[in-house]
Amino acid sequence: xxxxxAPGPNASRQRLETLFAAQKAAFENxxxxxxxxxxxxxxxxEEMVKVRGEDFAKAIDADFSRRSAAETAIAEAGxxxxxxxxxxxxxxxxxxxxxxxxxxxxxxxxxxxxxEPKGVVGIISPWNYSxxxxxxxxxxxxxxxxxxxxxxxxxxxxxxxxxxxxxxELYSEDHVAVxxxxxxxxxxxxxxxxxxxxxTGSTHVGRIVAKAxxxxxxxxTLELGGKSxxxxxxxxxxxxxxxxxxxxxxxxxxxxxxxPDYALVPRGSQAAFGDAVMKEADRMWPDVAGNADYTAIVSxxxxxxxxxxxxxxxxxxxxVLQADFDPAKAGNTxxxxxxxxxxxxxxxxxxxxxxxxxxxxxxxxxxxxxxxxFINERDRPLALYVYAKSKMTARRLLARTLSxxxxxxxxxxxxxxxxxxxxxxxxxxxxxxxxxxxxLTFTHERAVFEAPVWHPSRLxxxxxxxxxxxxxxxxxx
Numbered sequence: 362x363x364x365x366x367a368p369g370p371n372a373s374r375q376r377l378e379t380l381f382a383a384q385k386a387a388f389e390n391x392x393x394x395x396x397x398x399x400x401x402x403x404x405x406x407e408e409m410v411k412v413r414g415e416d417f418a419k420a421i422d423a424d425f426s427r428r429s430a431a432e433t434a435i436a437e438a439g440x441x442x443x444x445x446x447x448x449x450x451x452x453x454x455x456x457x458x459x460x461x462x463x464x465x466x467x468x469x470x471x472x473x474x475x476x477e478p479k480g481v482v483g484i485i486s487p488w489n490y491s492x493x494x495x496x497x498x499x500x501x502x503x504x505x506x507x508x509x510x511x512x513x514x515x516x517x518x519x520x521x522x523x524x525x526x527x528x529x530e531l532y533s534e535d536h537v538a539v540x541x542x543x544x545x546x547x548x549x550x551x552x553x554x555x556x557x558x559x560x561t562g563s564t565h566v567g568r569i570v571a572k573a574x575x576x577x578x579x580x581x582t583l584e585l586g587g588k589s590x591x592x593x594x595x596x597x598x599x600x601x602x603x604x605x606x607x608x609x610x611x612x613x614x615x616x617x618x619x620x621p622d623y624a625l626v627p628r629g630s631q632a633a634f635g636d637a638v639m640k641e642a643d644r645m646w647p648d649v650a651g652n653a654d655y656t657a658i659v660s661x662x663x664x665x666x667x668x669x670x671x672x673x674x675x676x677x678x679x680x681v682l683q684a685d686f687d688p689a690k691a692g693n694t695x696x697x698x699x700x701x702x703x704x705x706x707x708x709x710x711x712x713x714x715x716x717x718x719x720x721x722x723x724x725x726x727x728x729x730x731x732x733x734x735f736i737n738e739r740d741r742p743l744a745l746y747v748y749a750k751s752k753m754t755a756r757r758l759l760a761r762t763l764s765x766x767x768x769x770x771x772x773x774x775x776x777x778x779x780x781x782x783x784x785x786x787x788x789x790x791x792x793x794x795x796x797x798x799x800x801l802t803f804t805h806e807r808a809v810f811e812a813p814v815w816h817p818s819r820l821x822x823x824x825x826x827x828x829x830x831x832x833x834x835x836x837x838x
Contacts, residue, residue, distance in 0.1 A: 373542055373545065373546050373549060374549045376540070377510075377540060377546070377549050377550060377553060378553070380510060380534065380538050380540065381481060381510065381553050381554075381555075383534065383535040384481045384508040384509075384510065384535050384536070384538070385480070385481050385508075386535070387508055387533075387535035387536065388478075388480050388481055388507075388508045392477075392478070393477070393478070393506060394478070394506040396452060396453055396456060399452060399503060399504055399506055400449050400452060402503045402532070402536075403445045403446075403448055403449040403452075403500060403503060403504060404445075404449060405531045405532075406441065406445045406496060406499070406500060406503075406531075407442050407445045407446055407449075409527055409531060410438050410441050410442050410445075410496070411438075411442065413523075413527055414434070414438040416523060416527075417433070417437065417438065417492050417520065417523060418430050418433045418434070418437075418438070420517075420519040420520045420522075420523045421433055421437065421491060421492065421517065421519075421520050423519050424488070424491065424516070424517040424518065424519050424520055424659065425517075425656060425657050425658075425659055425695075426657045426693060426694040426695050427653070427655075427656060427657040427694040427695075427696070428613075428656050428657070429613070429653065429654045429655065429656045430653070431654055432612060432613055432654075432656060433492075436490055436493060436612075436613065437490055437491075437492040437493045438492070440493050440497065440777070441492065441493050441496045441497060441500070443777075443779065444497050444500050444501075444779060444795065444796075444799075445496075445500045447779040447796060448500050448501065448504040448796070448799070448800065449504075451796075451797065452504055452800075455476070455504070455797050455800045455801075456476050456506075456800075457476070458473045458474060458475050458476065459473060459474040459476070460472070460473050461473055461474065463810075465835070466832065466835055466836050467810070467818070468817075469812075469813055469816070470810055470811060470812045470813070470816065471810070471811040472808075472809070472810050472811075473809055473811075474806050474807065474808055474809070475806070475807040475809055476505075476800075476801075476804045476805075476806055476807075477506075477804065477805050477806075477807055478505045478506035478507045478803065478804065478805070479505070479507055479556040479557045479580075479803055479804065479805050480507060480508070480555075480556030480557075481507065481508045481509075481510070481555055481556055482502050482507045482508070482509055482510075482555055482556055482557040482558070482559065482803055483509075483510050483511075483512070483550060483551075483553060483555040483557075483558045483559065484498045484499060484502070484509060484510070484511045484512070484559045484560075485511075485512045485547060485550065485551070485558070485559070485560045485561065485562065485570065486498070486511060486512070486513050486514060486561055487514050487561045487562045488514035488516035488517040488659050489613065489616040489617060489618070489659070489717075490613075490617075491513060491514060491517040491520040491521070491524075492520060492524070494561050494584075495511055495513055495524055496524075497794070497795075497799070498559050498561075498794060498799070499511065499537065500799070501794050501795075501799030501800055501802060501803055502559075502803045503537070504799070504800050504803075505800050505801075505802075505803035505804045507556070507557075507803050508535065508536055508537070509536070509537045509538075510537075510538050510539075510540060510550070510553075510555075511524065511528075511537070511538070511539045511540070512539075512540050512541075512542075512546065512547055512550045513539065513541065514562075515541070515542065515543045515544075516659055516660055517659070518541070521539070521541050522541065524539050525539035525541060547566075547570075548569075548573065551569070551570045551573035551574060552573045552576065552577075553577075554577040554579060555574070555577070555579050556579070556580075557579065557580050557581070557582070557802070557803055558570065558574045558579050558580070558581045558582075559581070559582045559584075559794075559802070559803075560581065560582070560583050560584065561584040561585075561618075562584075562585070563585065563586060563715070564585045564586060564587065564715075564788050564789070567583045567585045567790070570583070571583060581791070581792070582784070582790075582791065582792030582793075582794065582802055583785070583790045583791045583792065584618070584783075584784060584785065584790050584792075584794075585618075585743065585785050585788065585789050585790040586618040586715045586717070586743055586785075586789060586790075587622070587715055587740055587741070587742045587743045587785065587788060587789035588622040588623060588712075588715055588716075588739065588740070588742055589619055589620065589621055589622045589742040589743050589744040589745060589746070589764070590621070590622065590623055590624070590625055590732075590735075590736055590742060590745055590746070591606050591609075591621035591623070591624045591625070591746040591747075591748070591772065592624075592625045592726070592729070592732045592736075592745070592746065592747045592748065592758060593624065593625065593626045593627065593630075593634070593748045594627075594729060594747065594748060594749035594750070594751070594754050594755070594758075595627045595728070595729075596749060596750045596751060596754065597748040597749050597750055597770075599626060599627075599630050599633060599634045599637055600633075600637045601748075602626075602634070602637075602748040603634060603637035603638045603640070603641050604641050605770075605771050605772060606621050606624060606638060606721070606746075606748075606772060607638045607641035607642050607645065607699070607721075608641070608645065608772070609621050609746075609771075609772030609773050610638075610699075610719065610721045610772075611642055611645070611646065611655075611699050611719050612773070613656050614655065614656040614657065614658060614697060614718060614719045615716065615717060615718045615719040615720065616656070616658070616659065616717055616718065617773070618717075618743055619743055619744040619766070619772070619773050619775075619776060620717075620772070620773070621721065621746055621772050622715060622716055622722075622742070623712070623716075623721065623722040623723070623724060624638075624721060624722070624723045624724070625724050625725070625726045625732045625735060625736075626723060626724075626725065626726070627725070627726065627727075628725035628726065628727050629725070630725075631703050631704060631723045631724070631725055632680070632703055634723055635680075635682050635701040635703050635721075635723050636682070638699075638701050638721060638723075639682050639683075639684065639699065639701055642684055642699035643684055643685075643699075646684070646699065648685075648690070649684050649685075649686060649696060649698050649699065650686050650687045650688065650689075650690035650691040650696055650698075651687075651690040651691070655696065657694045657695045657696050657697075658695040658696070658697050658718060659695075660695070661695060663695075663717070663718070664695045664697055666718075667697050667716070667718040667719075667720060668697075669710070670709070670710050670711045670714075670716065670718075670720065671700060671702070671711075671720060673709050673710060673711070674702050674705040674706060674709050674711055674722075677705070677706050677709065679702050679703060679704055679705045679706070680702070680703040680704070681700065681701075681702050681703075682700065682701040682702075682703070683698050683699070683700045683701075684698040684699045684700075685698075686698040697718055697719055697720075698719070699719050700719060700720040700721065701720075701721050701722075701723060702720060702721070702722045702723065703723050704723070704724060704725070705722045705724075729754060729757065729758050730761070732758065733758055733761040733762050736762050736764075737761070737762060737763075740787060740788040740789065741763050741764060741765070741785070741786045741787040741788060741789050742764045742765065742789055743764065743765040743766070743785045743789040743790060744764055744765060744766050744767065744768070744772075744773070744775070745758075745759070745762055745764035745766075745767045745768075746767070746768050746769075746771075746772045747759065747767070747769055747770075748769075748770050749769070749770070752769075755769045755770075763786060764786065764789070765783075765784055765785035765786050765789050765790060765793075766781070766782075766783060766784075776795070778795075779795060779796040780795075780796045780797070781795065781796070782794070782795060782796075782798040783795040783798070784798075820832070
C-alpha cells in the first residue's frame, strides 16, 4: 500500500492525518525497536540503492532534463550507501546508555542518559539531490528507531514516485511512508504534530516550516543554504585555487547548497582568476551543450531566474565570462553554461540572493582581515572555503568568521566525512546531522538517576536542622 494523495486540499490533509495516526499508534506499540531490527532496516536501504541505483539515475535525469550519471552515482547513490553502512556499523555504540558521574552529595546512586527514539518524524526533502537528501535523513531516523513520513519536492516528481514505490516495498506504511504533492501538501505536512521535523531547502521556505512547527512546539532541523564564500589568500596560486573552486561551483550545475557562491580574491587578480576558472570549466566539461556529464537546471523557472541575474549585472557594466554554448545542441535540456562574473554590484540579486546555479561572482579583497569583515557583514553562510598555503592564515580566517561548516584548500568535501556534523548557523540553518549527529537529531536523551531504596537525601528533609547544615557545608565545598 502506498501513500497516494487524493485530489483536493481537504482530502490531502485527511490522508496525512490518517498516516500520522497510524504511525503514532505503531510507535506506541513498539516504542523501542530492537537494534537488530534497526540494523536490518538500514541494510534494506543499502541493498535497495545498489539494486535500484540505475532506476534512480534515470528518474533524476528525466526530472532535470539532463543529470550527469557520474554525479548521481557519487552524490546520490554512493553517499546514501556510505551513510547507511556507517550508521549500521556504529549503531550499538551510539544507542548505548551513557554513564555519568554522581557527585558525593548525591551518593550512592547511578546516573545515566538513555538514548530513546523521539517518535514519529517528518522529513521534507528538496529537489537538488532528490534521492540522497530524502534517504540520508531517513537513515538517521530509522537508526534512532523512529517512524518516518517523507514529503519529497514536487520539482522532481519522477524521483518522488520512485521513492514512494521502493520504500513501500521495504517498509510497512506505519513505519515509513512517502507523500507527494505541491505547496498545499507541504503546508499541511508541516502542520502535523511531529515529534521532530527535518527540512532541507531554501531559507525563505524554512521560515514558513519553522512557524508551522512552532504551533505544535515541534523541534525542527533546518538545513538551508546561503552565500558560501571561497576566499583565496595572497600566498595561494590563483590558478591552483581555480581548479577545485570550478569543480565545486559547476558540479550539479551549481545546484548544491554548499557550492562556492562567490569568490574573494586578492585585488587586481579578479580577471586572471576568472579566466582560470573558465579554463578549468572548459577542461572538465567541454562542449557543455552536448556533454552528458554537465547537468541541466531543474526547471524553466530556475533557468529564467539565473538568466535574469546575469542580465542585471551585465547591464550594470560587470564583465561576464561564459563557456561556449550552442543551444541547438542542447535540445530540450535546460542547460545553463558555466559563467563567471567579475565585480558584480553588491546590491544586485546575484550578490544578495543565493545563486544556486553555475554562476560564480568574483570580488576583490585587500587582505584576509578585509575578507573576514566582508563575510561577517552578511548572513552566516552554510559553508566557508579558504585557500591558503599557511595553515595559520587559514585558521585565523576561520577564527574571525562563523559558518555552518568549513574546508581548507578544497570545497564541499567536509560534508562527506561521516563523523563531522553537517548543518548551518543562523539564516543558513539550525541543527545538524550525518553520522552520530544525525542519530542524535532524532533521539531524545533522557536523564535518569537511580537511587537505592534508602537514600541519604532523606536526612535533609524538613524540619531542617544540624544534618541539613552539614550537607549545606559539604555542598558548598
